[in-house]
Amino acid sequence: MAEISCLFKLAESNEYPMIFIGSGISKRYLQNYPSWLDLLEEFWNIVEPEEGFFETLNKINYDLKQQNNYEDECDLEYDTNIAISTLIEKKYTKKFFNSEITINDFSAKDAYFTKISPFKQALSNRFSEYEIKPEMQEEIDLFREVLNKSQIVLTTNYDKLIEDIFVEGDEALNPQIFIGQKGLFKQTTDWGEIFKIHGCVTDPESIIISEEDYKQFDNNSVLISAKIISLLLNSPIVFLGYSLTDRNIRNIIKDFSNSLSASEKEIMKDRIILVNRKEGENNLIEYKTTENGLECTYTVIETDNYASIYKELLSINQGVYPSEVRKFQSLIRELIVDRGKKGSLKSALISPQQIDELGERINDENLVVALGDSTLIFKLPDxxxxxxxxxxxxxxxxxxxxxxxxxxxxxxxxxxxxxxxxxxxxxxxxxxxxxxxxxxxxxxxxxxxxxxxxxxxxxxxxxxxxxxxxxxxxxxxxxxxxxxxxxxxxxxxxxxxxxxxxxxxxxxxxxxxxxxxxxxxxxxxxxxxxxxx
Known part of the structure; x- marks a missing residue:
């Protein structure tokens, strides 16, 4: 008997997933969107047009290999890219302050007073404008619906594609957006939210690109793991736009798996799903993979047919969108906390049943809890x-x-x-x-x-x-x-x-x-x- 697919299990359990989005999604839907290496080469040619990019990259790669004992080639490639990013930032900044480079709508005076890195401002400008591939519009429409049904979205992308896609749908469903790791310190509803953990074009200084940026990010990575661990207790997670070799994803999975017991790891293998693009593949090729370095089994789906994945996820329906849950959860939290502190909770919270009876009934029937002032209750339309x-x-x-x-x-x-x-x-x-x-x-x-x-x-x-x-x-x-x-x-x-x-x-x-x-x-x-x- 064929094994039931993980997506079918998600639909059966009717749980809104978390979605973790990488640069592969922007590259899939946007014209001329660069890979990390393409981006670095683009800016290298600005700061050192006479010196070959790959010649420098090879030198850095060789030096790092001599200085460190890399067990994983992916880690060496990752560190090489970060090292040349740091070098580019230094060179770019120097040329900017020497008036050899100009940045639209950003002057030396702006840099002085805002303390924004010229390189990060240039990156912000680079990703602020984009053009959607017309042939991908139908798939993007499905992607928008998936985002609307995601409990939360985490992304390492700088661009605003995700936020803009939300706005193109129903403005009333707009998510709350947290930029950088600051949002991970805040008390949030964990519903209908976007966490842009590597920064955003709207806040150039939040962009993570240099060795110092990544060092600080890695030091705080426990925050991301804690956020994911707490949510995975009730929600599956789907990775889109990442590869199996991406160190960000590997570290997150590793940190998460270290906190689980053997029995919990067995349950989680269907709840951690990585969609890996396989060019031209129309079928959904699903398999479980276990890596000793990660100490965790998770599900991989290889395909180029993202529309089918989106349609499977869209069959999940809890009756309301996560953003609507966030809205009412915030209202209720404000009611409980603010009114409770003032000693007026009794007159603000009205229910046809005593509060201590709700827990017994909530699993057995649909309940309507009325919220209002004093004893006046009215029904708002949908x-x-x-x-x-x-x-x-x-x-x-x-x-x-x-x-x-x-x-x-x-x-x-x-x-x-x-x-x-x-x-x-x-x-x-x-x-x-x-x-x-x-x-x-x-x-x-x-x-x-x-x-x-x-x-x-x-x-x-x-x-x-x-x-x-x-x-x-x-x-x-x-x-x-x-x-x-x-x-x-x-x-x-x-x-x-x-x-x-x-x-x-x-x-x-x-x-x-x-x-x-x-x-x-x-x-x-x-x-x-x-x-x-």
Whole structure:
């Protein structure tokens, strides 16, 4: 009998995984994305154009081999790359301060006052701009859904691909982002979070590239291991974009395995999964591997068919996204801790059952725990219900509840129709509290102008048309089609746009969608402004 695949087991256990993402993912989806060696050669040719990169690399490699007893060739290659990175940083910095090299939007004065390494600033600039491979878009769409269903994401990549992919989905699901190892010291929810442990382009000084950077990183690696160990008790981990020889991964697996008993290691072999790209391989070749140096057995899947892996992971469904769990977990933590300290927890936490009875019931039935002020309990709608009320009306949602829903559940950057519920309403006369009213006013200020919303549409989607019919004839992909409609909204008929959105919403309802794309949110918001403001 064939062994059940590890991905099938994950789906059966219905556990959201952690995802650990390496440079192989960015290289898979982005145009001209460099490998580590390609990057080093690129910058070496800037600082030493007359001296061969590989000649220098070989000298460093030889010297390290003479000075150290390397049992693993991977470790020698890793240390060689770090050594030449350090050399490049020194040379780059010297040339920058001698005005032999310039960096866009970064001067010697900036370097002096910010204390940012010129080399790290240059790296930040290098990875800040990228271009997605068009042929990978469908797979990227699946990847986005996997990210949305990941308990947490850890990455050693500098670029913002992961964060940007989240934003292209539903803005309300945006994760919390921690840069560097600082986030590992913080108390977090461990749901819907991204840890960028090697730094990020948004914070150049956080980038880990030199010997000193890696030394500090290695000294604190126990923090990463501790984070993973605590989460692996309840969640599997999937490595994407790494190779079997990557020292980062080997060290993490080794640190983790050292903390396990023999029986725990047996359980974990299906919960530690490394996806290893095998060019051209359409099947999922799965096997277990045990290495004495790592003292741990884990699962390897060799394939070039990442779409199949993503689809398997997407069959995991706990009913809510991890980011939604994080949002409500934070609210509950704030309620318990802050209100509890003030001695007012009794009036803030309301449940149909005594708290000590919940533990007995939670494994046997679905429970609804109501949170509210004093004894006033009301039911907020979910997003599909809210959007249905906006599009079709019917008076199912009271105006105050609709506004409270927007103020308390929608992120400050998430677009959502609002003005319909404000029409003929005096905000100060509603039951919203002061904070909620201020959030509504801020949203009106931020999203209340049609032109401002049109200006942020991606440049290549700003295409002029005279009618909705002409746009639909182009057969664009849905998100592009909606953005093109948004761009032309001032010249299109409201009734036609409404009919278009009715059709789309019916499809979403049949599919059971509970979240909506940025393009759909933008279009409904623009319709809202045009019709009701």
């Amino acid at each position: 997003l599909p219900t809210y959007m249905e009320e906006f599009l079709y009306g019917g008076g199912k949602i009271h105006t105050d509840i609709a506004l409270k829903f927007v103020a308390t559940t929608q992120g400050s950057n998430a677009r959502i129709p609002l003005f319909k519920f404000l029409k003929d309403v005096e905000l100060d006369q509603t039951s919203l509290n002061t904070s909620e009213k201020e959030k509504i006013r801020s949203r009106i200020e931020k999203f209340g102008d049609i032109q401002d919303s049109i200006n942020v549409i991606t440049r290549y989607r700003k295409i002029k048309f005279d009618s909705l019919a002409e746009i639909l004839e182009q057969s664009y992909k849905e998100s592009k089609e909606m953005d093109v409609i948004s761009y032309n909204i001032e010249s299109l008929e409201i009734a036609e746009i409404e009919k278009y959105l009715f059709r789309k919403f019916e499809v979403y309802r049949e599919q059971g969608n509970v979240t909506y794309s940025t393009a759909f949110r933008r279009l409904t918001s623009l319709l809202d402004i045009k019709k009701y403001k």
